[in-house]
Amino acid sequence: MDASGWDERYRAAWEHGGIWATEPPHFIRESVGSLTPGTALDVATGDGRTAVWLRQRGWSTTGVDFSHAGLELARARSGGDGVDWVEADIRTWVPPQQYDLVVVGYLHLVDSDSVLRRIAGWVAPGGRVVVVGHDVENIAAGGHGPSDPGLLYTPESLRAAVEPVLTVMRCERLRRGSDDGEIRHTADREAADAGDAVDAVLIAVRDRGL
Numbered sequence: 229m230d231a232s233g234w235d236e237r238y239r240a241a242w243e244h245g246g247i248w249a250t251e252p253p254h255f256i257r258e259s260v261g262s263l264t265p266g267t268a269l270d271v272a273t274g275d276g277r278t279a280v281w282l283r284q285r286g287w288s289t290t291g292v293d294f295s296h297a298g299l300e301l302a303r304a305r306s307g308g309d310g311v312d313w314v315e316a317d318i319r320t321w322v323p324p325q326q327y328d329l330v331v332v333g334y335l336h337l338v339d340s341d342s343v344l345r346r347i348a349g350w351v352a353p354g355g356r357v358v359v360v361g362h363d364v365e366n367i368a369a370g371g372h373g374p375s376d377p378g379l380l381y382t383p384e385s386l387r388a389a390v391e392p393v394l395t396v397m398r399c400e401r402l403r404r405g406s407d408d409g410e411i412r413h414t415a416d417r418e419a420a421d422a423g424d425a426v427d428a429v430l431i432a433v434r435d436r437g438l
């Protein structure tokens with residue numbers, strides 16, 4: 229979907245305050261909650277749930293997305309509490325720095341592998357990337373999300389995209405229940421209630437010497 233398609237979805241969700249849940253995806257909360265705050269980048273931040281959560285926990289946070297309407301919701305949600313919001317296409321954006329933490333939640337592109345390879349280069353020495361996205365098995369499981377397998381991940385595709393730049397710490401397929409509170413916009417919630425969701429997840433770190 230292009231930026232105008234996402235704008236339309238976010239505008240339709242304005243009265244609900246956003247499409248996605250108010251909290252970040254469970255895997256991101258679980259993987260990041262105990263880390264010492266530093267600089268963080270939320271790739272494809274959408275309506276900003278993860279970026280705002282990181283900021284509230286002391287991270288100096290940048291959220292990047294190509295949807296103007298998504299970022300308007302994110303700004304409204306953050307109440308001006310210091311997230312740096314950047315409107316840009318992730319396929320061509322060049323970040324001004326590397327980050328101690330890079331998070332990627334449910335970014336599904338035809339060229340995800342090459343985009344993730346670029347993103348791996350944005351992790352600072354000693355830093356990490358945390359990725360969660362729908363797995364190809366999500367289609368058969370009936371979970372909410374894209375039905376084109378070319379847009380979806382597998383643990384193997386995630387691993388291959390970031391190695392050898394990063395060292396993989398965790399990489400697996402995770403199943404979560406349909407009613408896990410991930411989505412709040414009514415129309416999307418009905419779709420989400422259809423079945424369990426299957427995610428592919430990754431945590432990878434950059435050695436300090438690289």
Ligand SMILES: C[S@@+](CC[C@H](N)C(=O)[O-])C[C@H]1O[C@@H](n2cnc3c(N)ncnc32)[C@H](O)[C@@H]1O
Binds near residue numbers: 253293
């Ligand atoms: C499923 S939403 C996930 C939003 C957010 N990460 C979350 O978990 O709440 C996918 C997001 O990716 C953004 N996106 C898709 N392609 C993009 C691109 N090429 N550059 C920047 N953002 C993109 C969309 O605008 C949308 O906000």
